[in-house]
Amino acid sequence: MGGKLQISRSRKMTIKYEMDDVGVHAIGLNHGTLTAVTQLDEEYGLGFASSQLLVSSLAGCSGLTLRQILKKMRKSYSGVSITAEMERNDQKRKRIEVVHLNFIITSNDIDDDLAAKLAELVHNNCPMIQSVCDAIDVRENFKVQPAAETAEA
Structure with a gap:
């Protein structure tokens, strides 16, 4: 089934x-x-500014989508940082053409192959990205950095 x-x-x-x-x-x-x-x-x-609200919506929604995906996969992480940048077209009334979402995941449970899969899953499952992807090129970049090992007492 x-x-x-x-x-x-x-x-x-x-x-x-x-x-x-x-x-x-x-x-x-x-x-x-x-x-x-x-x-x-x-x-x-x-x-x-309206453009800040739009880009913030994309970053926030994609972050929440990532959190749900990691929870379903039972993957642990100690932090996620998202930096958003946008490219505008001055010839088209400052239309937002590209949004870059750069994720840094701090985890010892996620490797580079899984990070690439996470980028695809977030893009395909984030409601905000799916709402604008025909008009705005949304590009996700995922990097994984190892979490600091905690010293045992």
């Missing part, structure tokens, strides 16, 4: 937004209000 076919139901999410001279504010999120600003200037206060 083969594996189970998973069918995902549509999930509806409603977020209320308000706009003023500063930017656009998402109201009523789990942790308060999120502000997207049009200019990163002291005059406008603290907030995030």
Whole structure:
């Protein structure tokens, strides 16, 4: 007997937004209000540029996807660091064309071959990456560094 076919139901999410001279504010999120600003200037206060929010969503979602995959594989790790970089096209109104997600996994339980497999699994199973992959080239790079051995007393 083969594996189970998973069918995902549509999930509806409603977020209320308000706009003023500063930017656009998402109201009523789990942790308060999120502000997207049009200019990163002291005059406008603290907030995030829309491109930062998009790239952060990709990094955060792919990190959570990696955590679930490692949990299912029963692989131990002591840390994961993700660095995100983006490339924009100035000729196309600063369109985001490429996002690089660089993962560093600290583990003695993961080798380079498994890291390559993890990159493929994260790319294919991350909802945010799958949502934008036809428009943005999302590239994952996985490196493994050994965890420090703990000294026994």
